[in-house]
Amino acid sequence: MANNWELGRFLDTLRFFQTLPFVGTLEPLRPVLAPLLPDLFKPPAYRGSGLVVVMGATGRTGQAVVKTLLAQGYAVRAGVRDRAKAESVLPKAPFLDIVVADVTQPLPADLLQGSRAVINCVGAKVQPNPNAPPPGLEIVGASPEAVEFEGMRHLLACAQPYFQNQPNTYPLFDYRYPTPPLKEVWGALDDVVMGGVSASQFYLKDHSALFTGLVSTENSGGFVSIRTRNLTPPLNLQGYTGIQLRVRGDGQRYKFFLRSDPAWDGVGYAISFDTVADQWITVELPFSHFIPVFRARTATNAPPLNVGQIYSLQLMLSKFEYDGALNPHFRPGTLSLEIESIQAYGGLPLPRVIQVSSAGVTRPQQADLDLKGQPLAVQYNDQLGGILTWKLAAENMLRQSGLPYTIVRPCGLTDQPGGKELRLDQGDRLTGSLSREDLAAFLASLLNLPVACYRTVEVVATDQAAEAYPNWAARLAQLPSDCLDRP
Ligand SMILES: NC(=O)c1ccc[n+]([C@@H]2O[C@H](COP(=O)([O-])OP(=O)(O)OC[C@H]3O[C@@H](n4cnc5c(N)ncnc54)[C@H](OP(=O)(O)O)[C@@H]3O)[C@@H](O)[C@H]2O)c1
Incomplete structure (x- = not known):
């Protein structure tokens, strides 16, 4: 033989x-x-598994997140407003399904069924308009209150039955x-x-x-x-x-x-x-x-x-x-x-709701802030429908939801290729920019990090090249948690 x-x-x-x-x-x-x-x-492409829902999947950050997740081994459910747009901009992948959901309305009750987490990349649409008063930007479509704040209310209503009090397992x-x-x-x-x-x-x-x-x-x-x-x-x-x-x-x-x-x-x-x-x-x-x-x-x-x-x-x-x-x-x-x-x-929870918010959300409230050098959204928050104010209100609603969450506040987003080292911070002082590709990679990493739970983290690119495998767990652990009674 x-x-x-x-x-x-x-x-x-x-x-x-x-x-x-x-x-x-x-x-x-x-x-x-x-x-x-x-x-x-x-090295193997595998970095994680399970179904992740991406809201705002047809947006520029949303698309980068979908691409990153699919490449790493996750299945993705794309929450979008416009199916035709989704079919034209998202990759054709067997583990990508599309659900039409406008966050200004109650969301389909089964939107999150079977999922391990949702990454929310929805944002009120701001676009240039040379006829608009300075800074020549306007909100198109629904107001920031409807998209950011009511949108969070609808997302949480949908998330509670699936994510509240679930066993703390880490899907390998x-x-x-x-x-x-x-x-x-x-x-x-x-x-x-x-x-x-x-x-x-x-x-x-x-x-x-x-x-x-x-x-x-x-x-x-x-x-x-x-x-x-x-x-x-x-x-x-x-x-x-x-x-x-x-x-x-x-x-x-x-x-x-x-x-x-x-x-x-x-x-x-x-x-x-x-x-x-x-x-x-x-x-x-x-x-x-x-x-x-x-x-x-x-x-x-x-x-x-x-x-x-x-x-x-x-x-x-x-x-x-x-x-x-x-x-x-x-x-x-x-x-x-x-x-x-x-x-x-039998472990600690993993983030279930990962919210893409924005650097600057607390700055419109700061009476003594020197607006010079601040991002346009901070300078013109009122003219832009209180966009940052409503983002902050949405953050607060998420913090109070009782669900395991991470709030990420990026600085200005670009469509440049990624590969830059990111700086993490708290206190809402950062200015600068980062690429959506690097933001997407960071958001995907949070899915498997219990230490990311109950934290708000601000991110900006540095001019250093990124490490191949940044130790996000160690870096997040240095930032205080939002809730004193949480690890
Ligand atoms: N751009 C920046 O410099 C910057 C900086 C800091 C933070 N942020 C925040 O980061 C997030 C992503 O930014 P981005 O620049 O990638 O945004 P984006 O390209 O404008 O994408 C926004 C997404 O939100 C979706 N959306 C808007 N209203 C919706 C509604 N009622 N229901 C469902 N979906 C809706 C849009 O759908 P459609 O695809 O159908 O339009 C789009 O997919 C946003 O929250 C933004 O505020 C942006």
């Missing part, structure tokens, strides 16, 4: 995980290989929305790496993913698995209790691994769980029950799992439990583990 072993699959596995036998990682060869095979070192892989980046990050890692002949596959279905294949004990083999490439940046699951899986299996016992070390062949932290044939079950795997394992042996001297830095996840079906004991619920042959979701559970 040894001749069933497939060199091709062995090499595919090494390439996918960017690893070499004995050496461990291809990293030392990056200078030589990267120019020849640039895709080899491209939500396969109810099986977008391509959620598959591409996972690869098969079977006993072929040790000479075995088992073979697994990982498929996306309509509303789930399927780990399937054939496990064989020939050639001293007996395991199949799927593992993520190293996540960039690693996941921070601090504050959560464990991992919750929603799965439909085949009655066998599987293992779930986490790794807090980027090394290919380092210690993994494992836990076993039983499935019930053909039944959907929810399995909770507390971090405190994971055991350190190195090549199926318990690693008694290993440090504890660092949940603040999770580099990879793995699901495995193996003939063995740990230290040579046999898996009591293992049978060679076909396997089937359907996955609806992998989440962290």
Whole structure:
């Protein structure tokens, strides 16, 4: 049977995980290989999952947010006023659906159904008019009161039933929305790496993913698995209790691994769980029950799992439990583990309503403010229908809603390409600008940051180039929360 072993699959596995036998990682060869095979070192696009509703999706910021979210693995529901405009300006993507909703009117009750969060990019329309009194700008369409303030009231009425008092879970892989980046990050890692002949596959279905294949004990083999490439940046699951899986299996016992070390062949932290044939079950795997394992042996001297830095996840079906004991619920042959979701559970809330407000919202109230050098919206707030005053009123309504929120106050927005380091601040003093592309990337990052909750943050671009993976969590933690009784 040894001749069933497939060199091709062995090499595919090494390439996918960017690893070499004995050496461990291809990293030392990056200078030589990267120019020849640039895709080899491209980090996975995956940054998150689940359905996010974007309001004002046809606006300039809204479009940038939709594009960013889709590229990172999220499914998007676009809330728009004009379907024809949405169809012409938004990308054609299978995980983008469009809902027509004018925020000046009560919103469709199911607008947020199934979503994990809403990013609100709606704003009253301001446009140049040379015939208008200085500064030659006018509000077109509904007033700022109707768009900003009544719009927030309607959005919150819609959000309360879905987002109030929900369990605090962090959707790591939500396969109810099986977008391509959620598959591409996972690869098969079977006993072929040790000479075995088992073979697994990982498929996306309509509303789930399927780990399937054939496990064989020939050639001293007996395991199949799927593992993520190293996540960039690693996941921070601090504050959560464990991992919750929603799965439909085949009655066998599987293992779930986490790794807090980027090394290919380092210690993994494992836990076993039983499935019930053909039944959907929810399995909770507390971090405190994971055991350190190195090549199926318990690693008694290993440090504890660092949940603040999770580099990879793995699901495995193996003939063995740990230290040579046999898996009591293992049978060679076909396997089937359907996955609806992998989440962290029992933690702090994540933002549910992310509001794009504006720098300057408190300035019209400042009697002693020198208007010179202030943005036009501050100088001409009254002529522009009190646009900043109504934005501030909308912020206050959101703060009082009891929902987990983040309020972002950008400085002047441009359509320049992104890539600039952002400065975060509070106190409403910032002036300057930032690109909508950078704002969109920042807004998307907030979705997975519990520390972003109950915070108001002002943003402006600096002239420095952005870091590849800014540590927003650490930077947000330095800014006080809006509510003294919240973390
Ligand atoms: N522009 C700046 O320099 C600046 C600076 C700081 C903060 N902001 C704020 O940042 C946000 C995004 O700005 P932006 O410049 O990207 O705005 P934008 O291009 O003007 O987009 C505004 C969006 O709001 C939508 N909208 C307006 N009234 C609506 C209604 N009644 N119902 C539903 N949707 C409605 C528009 O729909 P349509 O696409 O159908 O028109 C559009 O999609 C706004 O809140 C803005 O006030 C902007």
